[in-house]
Amino acid sequence: MHHFPWLTVVTFAPLGGAVVLAAFPSRALNLHRWWALVVSIATFALSLGMLGAYHGGTGGFQLMERATWVESLNFQYIMGVDGISLFMVLLTTFLMPAAILVSWRVERQVKYFMIALLILETAMIGSFLALDLLLFFFFFEALLFPMYLIIGGWGSERRVYAAVKFFLFTMAGSAFLLVSILFLYFRAGSQLGHPTFDLTQLQQLSLPAATARWLFLGFFVAFAVKVPLFPLHTWLPDAHTEAPTAGSLILAAVLLKIGAYGLIRFNLSLFPQASMYFRVFVSILALIGIVYGAVVALIQTDIKRLVAYSSVSHLGFIVLGTFAFTNKALSGSVLQMVNHGLSTGALFLLVGMVYERTHTRDLGRMGGLAGTWPALTGVFLFVALSSVGLPGLNGFVGEFLILLGTFVVTKAFAVAAVTALVLAAIYLLWAYQRMAHGPVKNEEFSRLPDLNLREWAILVPIMAAILFIGVFPKPFLSKIEPTTDTVATCEWAVNGRDQPGEPVVSGAVPLECFQQAPLASLGGP
Amino acid sequence: MIGLLAQAAPTTHGPIKLGPIMPELIIAGTAILLMLMDSLRATRDQRPLVLLSLAGLAAAAAYSISLWNWKGPATVLGGMVAADKFAVFFRLVLISVAALGVLLSSHYLDRAGEARGEYYPLLLFATAGMTLITAAADLILVFLALEILSLSLYLMTGFSYRRMASAEASMKYFLLGAFSSAFFLYGIALAYGATGTTSLSGIAGHLSGQIGPVALALGAAGLLATGFGFKVAAVPFHMWTPDAYQGAPTCVTAFMSAGTKVAAFAAFLRVFDVALSPLIWDWKPFIWVMAALTMVVGSVLAIAQTDVKRMLAYSSIAHAGFILVAVAAASQAGIRAAMFYLAAYAAMIIGGFGVVMLVSVRGERNTSLTSYAGLARRSPFLAVSLTVFLLSLAGIPGTAGFIAKVVVFSAAVQSGHWELVLIAVIASVVAAFFYIRVMVLMYMQDPPADDTVLRIERAPVGEVAVAIPAVLTVLFGILPGLLFGFLTHASVIRF
Numbered sequence A: 001m002h003h004f005p006w007l008t009v010v011t012f013a014p015l016g017g018a019v020v021l022a023a024f025p026s027r028a029l030n031l032h033r034w035w036a037l038v039v040s041i042a043t044f045a046l047s048l049g050m051l052g053a054y055h056g057g058t059g060g061f062q063l064m065e066r067a068t069w070v071e072s073l074n075f076q077y078i079m080g081v082d083g084i085s086l087f088m089v090l091l092t093t094f095l096m097p098a099a100i101l102v103s104w105r106v107e108r109q110v111k112y113f114m115i116a117l118l119i120l121e122t123a124m125i126g127s128f129l130a131l132d133l134l135l136f137f138f139f140f141e142a143l144l145f146p147m148y149l150i151i152g153g154w155g156s157e158r159r160v161y162a163a164v165k166f167f168l169f170t171m172a173g174s175a176f177l178l179v180s181i182l183f184l185y186f187r188a189g190s191q192l193g194h195p196t197f198d199l200t201q202l203q204q205l206s207l208p209a210a211t212a213r214w215l216f217l218g219f220f221v222a223f224a225v226k227v228p229l230f231p232l233h234t235w236l237p238d239a240h241t242e243a244p245t246a247g248s249l250i251l252a253a254v255l256l257k258i259g260a261y262g263l264i265r266f267n268l269s270l271f272p273q274a275s276m277y278f279r280v281f282v283s284i285l286a287l288i289g290i291v292y293g294a295v296v297a298l299i300q301t302d303i304k305r306l307v308a309y310s311s312v313s314h315l316g317f318i319v320l321g322t323f324a325f326t327n328k329a330l331s332g333s334v335l336q337m338v339n340h341g342l343s344t345g346a347l348f349l350l351v352g353m354v355y356e357r358t359h360t361r362d363l364g365r366m367g368g369l370a371g372t373w374p375a376l377t378g379v380f381l382f383v384a385l386s387s388v389g390l391p392g393l394n395g396f397v398g399e400f401l402i403l404l405g406t407f408v409v410t411k412a413f414a415v416a417a418v419t420a421l422v423l424a425a426i427y428l429l430w431a432y433q434r435m436a437h438g439p440v441k442n443e444e445f446s447r448l449p450d451l452n453l454r455e456w457a458i459l460v461p462i463m464a465a466i467l468f469i470g471v472f473p474k475p476f477l478s479k480i481e482p483t484t485d486t487v488a489t490c491e492w493a494v495n496g497r498d499q500p501g502e503p504v505v506s507g508a509v510p511l512e513c514f515q516q517a518p519l520a521s522l523g524g525p
Numbered sequence B: 001m002i003g004l005l006a007q008a009a010p011t012t013h014g015p016i017k018l019g020p021i022m023p024e025l026i027i028a029g030t031a032i033l034l035m036l037m038d039s040l041r042a043t044r045d046q047r048p049l050v051l052l053s054l055a056g057l058a059a060a061a062a063y064s065i066s067l068w069n070w071k072g073p074a075t076v077l078g079g080m081v082a083a084d085k086f087a088v089f090f091r092l093v094l095i096s097v098a099a100l101g102v103l104l105s106s107h108y109l110d111r112a113g114e115a116r117g118e119y120y121p122l123l124l125f126a127t128a129g130m131t132l133i134t135a136a137a138d139l140i141l142v143f144l145a146l147e148i149l150s151l152s153l154y155l156m157t158g159f160s161y162r163r164m165a166s167a168e169a170s171m172k173y174f175l176l177g178a179f180s181s182a183f184f185l186y187g188i189a190l191a192y193g194a195t196g197t198t199s200l201s202g203i204a205g206h207l208s209g210q211i212g213p214v215a216l217a218l219g220a221a222g223l224l225a226t227g228f229g230f231k232v233a234a235v236p237f238h239m240w241t242p243d244a245y246q247g248a249p250t251c252v253t254a255f256m257s258a259g260t261k262v263a264a265f266a267a268f269l270r271v272f273d274v275a276l277s278p279l280i281w282d283w284k285p286f287i288w289v290m291a292a293l294t295m296v297v298g299s300v301l302a303i304a305q306t307d308v309k310r311m312l313a314y315s316s317i318a319h320a321g322f323i324l325v326a327v328a329a330a331s332q333a334g335i336r337a338a339m340f341y342l343a344a345y346a347a348m349i350i351g352g353f354g355v356v357m358l359v360s361v362r363g364e365r366n367t368s369l370t371s372y373a374g375l376a377r378r379s380p381f382l383a384v385s386l387t388v389f390l391l392s393l394a395g396i397p398g399t400a401g402f403i404a405k406v407v408v409f410s411a412a413v414q415s416g417h418w419e420l421v422l423i424a425v426i427a428s429v430v431a432a433f434f435y436i437r438v439m440v441l442m443y444m445q446d447p448p449a450d451d452t453v454l455r456i457e458r459a460p461v462g463e464v465a466v467a468i469p470a471v472l473t474v475l476f477g478i479l480p481g482l483l484f485g486f487l488t489h490a491s492v493i494r495f
Helices: A006-022 A029-053 A083-102 A110-129 A133-142 A144-154 A159-192 A209-226 A235-242 A245-270 A272-277 A279-298 A303-322 A327-358 A374-388 A394-407 A411-436 A443-447 A453-471 A474-494 B019-040 B047-069 B085-112 B119-134 B139-157 B164-195 B200-208 B215-232 B240-247 B250-275 B277-303 B308-329 B332-360 B380-394 B400-414 B418-444 B460-478 B481-490
Strands: A062-070 A075-081
Touching (some): A006 A029, A029 A062, A029 A110, A075 A083, A083 A110, A083 A327, A083 A474, A110 A133, A133 A245, A133 B400, A144 A159, A144 B418, A159 A235, A209 A245, A209 A272, A245 A327, A272 A474, A279 A303, A303 A394, A327 A374, A327 A394, A327 A453, A327 A474, A374 A394, A374 A411, A374 A453, A394 A453, B019 B085, B019 B119, B047 B119, B085 B119, B085 B250, B085 B460, B085 B481, B119 B139, B119 B250, B139 B164, B139 B215, B139 B250, B164 B200, B164 B215, B164 B240, B200 B250, B215 B308, B240 B250, B250 B277, B277 B308, B277 B418, B308 B332, B308 B400, B308 B418, B332 B380, B332 B400, B332 B460, B332 B481, B380 B400, B380 B418, B400 B418, B400 B460, B460 B481
């Protein structure tokens, strides 16, 4: 390796921290919390180092690392980062300290809780960085058990039901993923000479159309459960509502994005023609999710469930943008993945803080809390507006790009999606109104304290990021766009069509399409 | 490869080469020594017996390792015993299983107050039968070894004869086992009638050259599959498994579930993938159906169980189904995958039943699922170990079970049986449900208020016997290459 192995270090630092934590005595609760916090902040610092080592302005994979895992079966360890995964990893490492800080008051089995969170962090970062299909599947499946433990062990009343549902749904989806991956492995054996799980090599396979479509669906089912796309979304409201605050935060901010990321990284690049074939189908599912999620969110009285359904709606937006295949829509959906992680993550954090004080999530029992907690409700309004897409905040940039990119391809989809923006404004602002304004419903609540220092420490960085991305998204987009532009251009070029709304390029498929080789200057493998 | 096999059965000239059979002789010799020791001693202290057993097993293991580079003829003793690396690998797995079985049994028999000297010779005779069957190159020897291991196991199952469940389990196992042995023997007779020989290479050679009707040989294949199917607990020959596993003393269950499957599948692979390989397109559908049924029935029926031993018994049935998928693949990749799966499975199931034994503390108490509530608080070591084994059984990454499933499914996809893989992954998801259920109980429920009955005692020997498979399960999950290097050589079966 010619460069510092940033990716491996960032991925396995939390796991190392978890192993060390396992050796600590069981009674030293504060030690467990502080150690986990230190490990997560250190991982964030390392990921900033990774950001520094990343060269913006180019589209291919960077900082690649290769090793052989099992020689005889050609199982490999391949990691690489590009414009799409870079900010996903940063989002994960950025929000992890918040997850640990918000769980400071957890008293039961703190050690196992922190270990589960740290192992989960490793699995999440690994999923974003793995470029070998089996390695990706390894990390993808490894997410299940820690998340299941977190939901089932530290959640609310129906936690076991929600945890089991989450586990079985996700595992069933990934069952089809495994079969598809194995099929590709052996196809590579016959076509390329040796069986491999390497993504960059598998992109060069030529598959008959019908086979490609079945494989696309195999991959799609697994990611559609994760995203979640209607009608495979039914695990989400329960899992989000019953999970502890840190669990909901991680679930909404990161785990859902792994599904969306998988669609871009695997479905689009491995099966471009099948993706085009299923474009309308997936876009319609996404649209249904957008509208359905928004409508169901409207009628919720449980504020956490409301935010959960809003996630379904927002992720539908992201998938809609992904399957528009245009430069703008694709970069918009990648940016929106980050935005949603920040905004909805912050919403879950705030709901958790409200719950910690009032021990209720029922909006009907709240009212007039702005007087009691001006800071908390103020932050809530700020975050809700960013989720709605108020210009100046992060949500606007992503949503606008997605709508712009979708409009040039299929006007009808963009028009239908805009209705959801209105609905989002309604349910979020109405929820805010029911919580913060109006008559005070419960006298006891007015004696509870406002945000304390720990909670400010959690929220201020997120708010700063929300504002920064909203006002000055260029640093982010400049790193995202080279990759998404390549993906979008190749998607249309491989299908022999011109990208709508973009200047016509020459008929040939550009050389770098789906063969995102590492830059020579970085001295890859 | 068929050409190689089509040689006439070798005749022996000169001194008899006992090398390839020495491990069995060592184990049987140790068993006889133990019987003598036991009858001549006055005390009831088990420790000398345990130590002698372990010493005998260690000697056999050392000798087996030396057989890895066997330079002599491929079969000895008149073409009866094969001396290939396939046999060496399985011998080492089985001897490890036996060693762990000895450790677990010494703990169990001591606490349950049932320490009688004839146990260890029985265990060693069973091991000798198991290791012999993996090296058998002739159907008669397969049958002989099968009977050696079965008879010992029938007796071990009924070892707690004062408990009705144990006696009943033994009786059921014996009756059904004797019946299936009769089927097996009839299959051998038909094979002899079809080919004029009972040696595996001879059968393969004869069948590959055969142009006429193969009805007799097909009948033989069916009956042999039935016999093997009983031993590995494949559906519909699985009826004895839940009762036998539940009724037998837990240490016997641990040894039996790991050892019999490994041994029987080794013979299954030899007979079907080598001897009957010319008939492969005829017996493949049969194995396909058996695999699919076994996986589904095992996984589904386990959901309804409330006793942890029965639940693990049905999960054993499901895992037999997964290994049958590798047998159905019938390729070298399939053989290699089956070998890895068997090694991984042996570790996880013997460890799993070991934990069950330690939770029972003494004898057969507390085997219902409710006894596992709050185990994480009562004994973190047992909870973590059981978690490792359950995750491995479910096929979660980081454990050997995950790698095992991936390679088995790979082999099946490579042979074109992707529908079987689809059934297998769905069965895995169904199975995951009851594995999680135990984990829910362990971590997310509080221990019962009055836990004097359920208090876990310290058990150094038992804990070592559980820790070793746990470490191996995680080790082979992260570094499977350690085994695969050997497997690539060991998966070439010549006879």
